[in-house]
Amino acid sequence: MNIKKFRENTAGTKNVIHFNNAGASLMPKVVSESVITYLREESLYGGYETADKNRESIEQTYSVIGRFINAQPDEIALLENATAAWNLALFSIDFKDGDRILTSKSEYASNYLSYLRLQEKVDIKIEVVPNDEHGQTSVTSLEKMMDRNVKLISITHIPTNSGLVNPIEKIGDVAQKYDCFYLVDACQSVGQYPVDVQKVGCDMLSATGRKYLRGPRGTGFLYIKRDQIENLLPPFIDLHAAEWTSEKEYEIRNDARRFENWEMNYAGIIGLKKAVQYASDIGINRIWKRVTKLAEKLRWELAKLSAITVHDIGEIKGGIVTFTVDSVSAQEVKNYLSKNRINVSTSSKSSTLLDMKDRNLSELVRASVHYYNTENEIDQFIDALKNMANQ
Ligand SMILES: Cc1ncc(COP(=O)(O)O)c(C=O)c1O
Structure with a gap:
């Protein structure tokens, strides 16, 4: 995949690290x-x-x-x-x-x-x-x-x-x-x-x-x-x-x-x-392969951080990555990341009540990746979360 070309074709990639593709992706x-x-x-x-x-x-x-x-x-x-x-x-x-x-x-x-x-x-x-x-x-x-x-x-x-x-x-x-x-x-x-x-x-x-x-x-x-x-x-x-x-x-x-x-x-x-x-x-099979690879890397990196719990379920997992941070609300995480030009969203209990109740969750941070995101952006995202924890 020519990621460089896809990013050149996506103006927003110059402004933000956009991990809110499950909300609304950056348009080409x-x-x-x-x-x-x-x-x-x-x-x-x-x-x-x-x-x-x-x-x-x-x-x-x-x-x-x-x-x-x-x-x-x-x-x-x-x-x-x-x-x-x-x-x-x-x-x-x-x-x-x-x-x-x-x-x-x-x-x-x-x-x-x-x-x-x-x-x-x-x-x-x-x-x-x-x-x-x-x-x-x-x-x-x-x-x-x-x-x-x-x-x-x-x-x-x-x-x-x-x-x-x-x-x-x-x-x-x-x-x-x-x-x-x-x-x-x-x-x-x-x-x-x-x-x-x-x-x-x-x-x-x-x-x-x-x-x-x-x-x-x-x-x-x-x-x-x-x-x-x-x-x-x-x-x-x-x-x-x-x-x-x-x-x-x-x-x-x-x-x-x-x-x-x-x-x-x-x-x-x-x-x-x-x-x-x-x-x-581009081809949807190639997109799926890239999305799942990036999401897997993101889950892997998040899981290494002691204050973070990844909450994803399912035998096959897609591009949506959800997690909580100890003692920090989802909204605070979102706000902090936003100040660092990183877009994520939050998911509340009432948007999927049955599942959230079952898993005893009240809110989640949702980072959703697309094929035009990069490994480097994931690294920057992890660094931002580490900095937040050190504050
Ligand atoms: C699983 C699911 N279904 C339906 C919707 C509603 O889609 P729309 O906002 O396009 O009506 C959403 C929106 O986030 C969703 O996540």
């Missing part, structure tokens, strides 16, 4: 420039007119994303973030009283909140699959929990608060065997892990643009498997998702775009397309 210049150029064109020639002129380029976004996750263009809906995508998928399932949802210990707060919200409308059961000895969703336990009332298996692939990579392909085998819906929250994984929806065997998958894909903020997408599109009715529709044909009738689109709205952030979409193209050109 080609991404940020494409957004700025598009916005400038809108301001000079008009928003609708610019969209008309760029229609072909906008349209390509569907096939570029499709190729990246091994889906067809008509299986992709463009949305403003992963939460919108995920919720549209959840609320499009026709749940009945008594239906069961099986989910993971590391479920993200927003997802779990939506199960609770759904439960206020329909008498569904929310059940959490136990973890195996590595801390990942136990496929054996999942299989034991399956019966005809399981309407949905809903799994977070890479959670927000640990290195964990859940075994979504093996979980997909179970979902297919029992013929239930399978929804994957791939918000933290698309862009770092080689997500292939055919291998995962999911019906729906949500992702965001700004994290490991290195796209602009306010972008995301939803994948819906071709065979399921007809079975999934969005909770609300507009004149882009459907056509109003008579006083009592409408015709809904028969592609994933039935989940979209007419109004869209086209500048962001163009940026997202560029970001996915950029990642595709």
Whole structure:
């Protein structure tokens, strides 16, 4: 990998050591420039007119994303973030009283909140699959929990608060065997892990643009498997998702775009397309290899520091590295590092309540690396933490 070139193509690497890629990655210049150029064109020639002129380029976004996750263009809906995508998928399932949802210990707060919200409308059961000895969703336990009332298996692939990579392909085998819906929250994984929806065997998958894909903020997408599109009715529709044909009738689109709205952030979409193209050109397998190597080094170096405890779980670990520092709060660590131009984030108990409670954790520092980070940056990061301890 030509890391030097990738860093030259990423203006932000000159300013900061950016270990907050699970928050929002630094965009490559080609991404940020494409957004700025598009916005400038809108301001000079008009928003609708610019969209008309760029229609072909906008349209390509569907096939570029499709190729990246091994889906067809008509299986992709463009949305403003992963939460919108995920919720549209959840609320499009026709749940009945008594239906069961099986989910993971590391479920993200927003997802779990939506199960609770759904439960206020329909008498569904929310059940959490136990973890195996590595801390990942136990496929054996999942299989034991399956019966005809399981309407949905809903799994977070890479959670927000640990290195964990859940075994979504093996979980997909179970979902297919029992013929239930399978929804994957791939918000933290698309862009770092080689997500292939055919291998995962999911019906729906949500992702965001700004994290490991290195796209602009306010972008995301939803994948819906071709065979399921007809079975999934969005909770609300507009004149882009459907056509109003008579006083009592409408015709809904028969592609994933039935989940979209007419109004869209086209500048962001163009940026997202560029970001996915950029990642595709590098190759997702190479990205994954580099990310895991850097994260492994970071965990190794952190573990050598006596005041630090690394809290990552899972048999396979990705680019998110979480830890605590004795007697220093996560926020204080973040602030100290920020003064030294190092970006990290913190993870609170309530963002992954079940998992944090289980592991008796209240907050974590989260350092998330990407392929454009360097070994040298990791060394500087460790030095900064040592200096903090000596103060
Ligand atoms: C696992 C997981 N799912 C979903 C989300 C929500 O994504 P977005 O902010 O793009 O809606 C996040 C955000 O951090 C996340 O970590």
